[in-house]
Amino acid sequence: MAYTLKAHMPGLVARVVVEPGQNVEKDQELAVINCMKTEMRCLSGEAGRVDKILVAEWDEVDIGSDMIILEN
Amino acid sequence: MLKVVNGGIEILVEDWPGRLGYMGLGMAAAGAMDNLALQLGNLLVGNALTDAGLEIAGGYCEFEATDTGVLALTGADMSAALNGTPLPLWESVAVEKGDLLKFSHFGEKGFRAYLALRGGVDVPVYLGSRSTCLFGSYGGFEGRKLAAGDIVTAVKDSSAAGGGTSSVTGRKLNPKYIPKYSNIWELRAIPGPNSSPDYVTEEGMDYVFSSPMKISHNANRAAYRLEEVPDYFWARKDGGKGGSHPSNIVDHGYNMRGAINVTGNTPSVLIADGPTLGGFVCVANVINADLWKIGQGIPARDKAAFTLVTVEDAIEARKERNAMFEADDLFLS
Numbered sequence: 346m347a348y349t350l351k352a353h354m355p356g357l358v359a360r361v362v363v364e365p366g367q368n369v370e371k372d373q374e375l376a377v378i379n380c381m382k383t384e385m386r387c388l389s390g391e392a393g394r395v396d397k398i399l400v401a402e403w404d405e406v407d408i409g410s411d412m413i414i415l416e417n
Numbered sequence: 418m419l420k421v422v423n424g425g426i427e428i429l430v431e432d433w434p435g436r437l438g439y440m441g442l443g444m445a446a447a448g449a450m451d452n453l454a455l456q457l458g459n460l461l462v463g464n465a466l467t468d469a470g471l472e473i474a475g476g477y478c479e480f481e482a483t484d485t486g487v488l489a490l491t492g493a494d495m496s497a498a499l500n501g502t503p504l505p506l507w508e509s510v511a512v513e514k515g516d517l518l519k520f521s522h523f524g525e526k527g528f529r530a531y532l533a534l535r536g537g538v539d540v541p542v543y544l545g546s547r548s549t550c551l552f553g554s555y556g557g558f559e560g561r562k563l564a565a566g567d568i569v570t571a572v573k574d575s576s577a578a579g580g581g582t583s584s585v586t587g588r589k590l591n592p593k594y595i596p597k598y599s600n601i602w603e604l605r606a607i608p609g610p611n612s613s614p615d616y617v618t619e620e621g622m623d624y625v626f627s628s629p630m631k632i633s634h635n636a637n638r639a640a641y642r643l644e645e646v647p648d649y650f651w652a653r654k655d656g657g658k659g660g661s662h663p664s665n666i667v668d669h670g671y672n673m674r675g676a677i678n679v680t681g682n683t684p685s686v687l688i689a690d691g692p693t694l695g696g697f698v699c700v701a702n703v704i705n706a707d708l709w710k711i712g713q714g715i716p717a718r719d720k721a722a723f724t725l726v727t728v729e730d731a732i733e734a735r736k737e738r739n740a741m742f743e744a745d746d747l748f749l750s
Contacts, residue, residue: 353522354426354475355717356634380716381474381637385426405634407718408522 348391350413352406356380360402363413367395375413378406393417418486418534418571419471424564425478425520429549429638430538430557431455431689432469436546440673440693447548447556447689448674450474450638450712451529453596454492456742458533461489461509463585466742468537469547469557471569473530476522480532482512486571487535487586493527493598493713495520507590509535526598527713535585536571551638552690589749594741600719601629602710604686604703605726605734606677611666611698614652621650625677625701626725630684634717639692640678640685641711643721650682659696668696675703675711677723686711686721706734 359377363369369389376387393415400412421428433455435448449455449472456466476495489509490497497504497520504510504518512518520530540547540558549557558567606626613622624646633642656665664679671678676687676699686703688711703711704726714721726734741747 353477355715357717380634381427382635382639383637405717 346417347396348389348393348415348417349411350375350387350389350415352378352408352410352412353387354378354380354385355407356385356405358400358402358404358406358412359384361398361400361413363395363398365395365398369393369395369415376400387412389415391415391417418482418484419480419518419532419569420483421563421565421567421569422479422481422517423477424562424567425473426475427473428478428563429472429551430469430540430547430563430569431472431549432467432547434467435548435689436544436550436556439544440670443693444544444553445550445639445690445693446674447546447550449531449548450689451492451531451709453709453738454529454531455533457507457590457594458489458491458531459537460742460747461491461507461585461588461590462487462533462535464533464535464537468533468572469540470534470538471532471563473520473532474528476520476530478520480518482514482516482518483568485511485513487511489533490530491533492530493523495523495530497521497530507595509585509588511586523715526600528715529712534569534571536573539570539572550690591746591749594744594747596709598713600715601722602714602719603722603724604707604710605730606675606701606703606723607726607728607731608701609699610672612700616652616663616666616698617650617700618652621646621652622700624650625684626723629720629722632714632716632719632721636714636716638688638690640687641714641721642683642685645682646679646684648682650679664697666696666698668694670694672699672702675705675708677701677703688712704731704734706731706738
C-alpha cells in the first residue's frame with residue numbers, strides 16, 4: 346500500500362522535513378507550505394516509510410498536488 | 418450556538434463596514450473580506466446588514482451546534498455538510514443541538530465562505546465593530562482566529578432573534594442575485610492618487626488596466642499581492658526624497674480599502690487589515706462595490722483584472738448594490 350501526502354492549500358513549499366527511507370507516524374509533520382504569509386504544516390494522514398519526495402523548497406503547489414509518497 | 422470542533426485554516430468573526438474612523442491612529446478597518454456574501458447571509462437569517470458572522474478562509478473546519486438556531490451559509494462552495502447531508506448555500510437552515518457541520522475545502526472558484534447566525538455573532542463591540550483585526554490581535558473573538566473548543570454564540574436580545582426562528586427558516590436567495598464567481602476577477606478601479614503622468618507612465622497605467630495579474634501565494638487579509646509590473650511602468654527614475662526606487666514617495670496616508678499599492682515593482686491590493694500609511698505609491702483604487710471579489714480570489718491561482726472606471730461609475734455601482742439589498746424579489750420565499 347502507498348499513501349500520498351497531497352497539498353491542502355495552494356502556495357509555495359517552505360520545506361520538506363523528512364528524508365527518503367524515514368519512518369513516520371500518522372499526524373507527523375512531513376512538509377510545510379507557505380500560503381497567506383503563514384506557514385501551514387502538512388501532516389501525514391497515515392504512518393509509513395518515506396518512499397518518494399516529489400517536491401522541493403520553493404516549488405509552487407496547488408491544492409491536491411502530490412507532495413510525498415509513503416509505503417505502508 | 419456553535420462549538421468549533423476543528424478550526425481549519427482560518428475562521429474569524431467579521432462584520433461590515435468594519436471599524437471605521439481610526440485609520441488616523443494606525444488602525445485598519447478590518448471587516449469581512451467578502452462583504453457581499455456576509456451581508457446576503459445576514460439578510461437570509463433576518464439580521465441587520467451590519468451584524469457579525471463567521472468568515473471561513475480555505476475550509477477544513479468543523480462545528481457542533483450547542484443549541485437550536487438558524488444559520489445561512491454563503492460565499493465559496495466548500496462542500497459543507499450538515500450531519501453528512503450537503504448543506505445548501507444561499508439559504509437559511511435551522512439547526513438543532515448536536516448537529517455537526519463539516520467543511521471540506523474551497524473548490525474551483527472562491528476562497529472564503531461565510532456563516533451568518535440568526536441574531537448575529539455575539540462578541541464584544543470594540544471601537545464600534547465586532548470585526549477581528551488579525552494582525553493587531555484585537556476585536557472579534559479575543560482578537561484571534563477561532564480554534565477547537567471555542568464556542569460562538571448569537572446575540573440573544575437582537576431585534577432579529579426576537580422574531581423566532583420559523584419566519585426565516587428556508588429563506589432562499591433568488592438565484593439571479595447569487596454573486597458570479599470566477600478565476601479572473603474583474604475589479605473596477607479609479608486611478609490615483611499617484612498615477613500618470615507624475616509617477617506612472619501612460620503605458621504603465623495601460624498595463625494595469627489591460628493585463629490580468631496573478632494573485633500571489635502571499636495574499637492575506639492585509640494585502641493581496643499580485644504579479645510584478647514591467648519597468649516601463651515608472652515615470653520617474655527614482656523616488657526623489659522618498660527613496661531610491663521610483664515606487665518610493667514621502668510617507669502618506671493610504672487610501673483604504675482597495676488601494677493598488679506598488680512596492681518595488683510588486684503591486685498589492687490593500688484591504689481589510691492592511692497598512693494605513695507608508696512610503697509607496699497608490700496608483701489606483703478598487704471601487705467599494707467590487708471589494709468583495711478580492712476576498713474570493715484564490716491565492717497562487719486566480720488573477721485580478723482591473724477595469725478603468727470613473728468616480729461616477731463607482732457611486733452608481735454602490736447605489737445598485739444598496740438597491741439590490743432592498744429588492745422585493747431578493748428572496749424566493
